[in-house]
Amino acid sequence: MGRWRGFLLACALALPVGLAGCASDEPQYVERPVGELYNQAMNQLLDEQYQQAAQTFDEVERQHPYSTWASKAQLMAGYAHYLNDSYTEAVNALDRFIELHPGNRDIAYAYYLKALCYYEQIADVRRDQQMTRQARNALQEVVNRFPNSKYARDARLKLDLTEDHLAGAEMVVGRYYLNNGHYLAAIKRFRKVVEEYQTTTHVPEALHRLVEAYMALGVVDEAKATAAVLGHNYPGTEWYADSYELLTGRDVTPERDEDSWISRAWDQVS
Structure with missing residues (x-):
């Protein structure tokens, strides 16, 4: 995670500054030159005093709301909150920046940083995945809005990880239902996973678990069709070996069925 924070810091420091000055120990409520305030905030940021930096960036905007530095301070306040793991405050600051400055040259960075605030809160697959879904949506927005940016390249990589995480959460619940004999719920x-997360690593197991559930219910035709899809697309996996053994142990063999939902779903996505 430190690598991405270093990347973000490099991006933040690359924002145009052009002011010079020394940090001041004067109380924040005293009106001070914009350059002095901004540089104090940057020094606090570099000293890893993230909460203080966010407060000082806010002070830049409060004391100099009509300066060109007000918008930069808004964005940097969001970044300081992010580094402090204060993700709600970071998102609020970034949403405000995005709303007030939609044409700003650093707008792509703001959207990307907002997406990371959600991404870094992704929970274990056994917990609620609302934050993962928010991360996926925010990352997709970066890709859609700024497809040729350096932020989009990283967003695409993280999108794959969020998709895999969401699929993993569905697998956890599905296995629970399967192990407890709730076969229809497990099939759902x-x-x-098969229909919505087909590019993830969980699909071969999901197909095998479908075979297990169908056989448990006595829906042999769907089991055969699902095993056929599994064997065609993942022939060398342990999951196909297990499905094949399960079927042949009951004198059944995998067989493609064009009328099965699994065949139609796979053809549409493939």
């Missing part, structure tokens, strides 16, 4: 979860 595994189908979601």
Whole structure:
């Protein structure tokens, strides 16, 4: 995670500054030159005094709301909150920047930083995945709005990870239902992985679990069709070996069925 924070700091420091001055120990409520305030905030940021830096950036905007430094201070306040792991405050600051300055040259950075605030709060797959969904949506927005930016390149990589995480959460619930004999509920979860997260690493297992659930219910035709899809797309996996053994142990073999939902779903996505 430190690598990404270093990357963000490099981006933040690359924002045009052009002011010079020394940090001051004067109380913040005293009206001070914009350059003095801004440089104090930057010094606090570099000294890892993130909360103080955010407060000082806010003071830049409060004391000099019509200066060109007000918008820069808004963005940097969001960055300081992010470094402090104060993600709610960071998102609020970034949303304000985005709303007030949609045409700013650093708007892509603001959207990207907001996405990271959600991304770094992604919970274990056994917990609620609302934050993961928010991260996915925010990362997708970066890709859609700024497809050729350096932020979009990283956002695409993180999107793949969020998709895999969401699929993993569905698998956890599906396995629970399967192990407890709630086969229809399990099928619903595994189908979601196959239909919505087909590029993730969880698909081979999801297909096998579908075979297990269908066989447990006696829905042999769907089990055969699902195993056929599994064997065609992931022939060398342990999951296909397990499905094949399960079917042949009951004198059944995988067989593609064009009328099955699994065949139609796979053809649409592939």
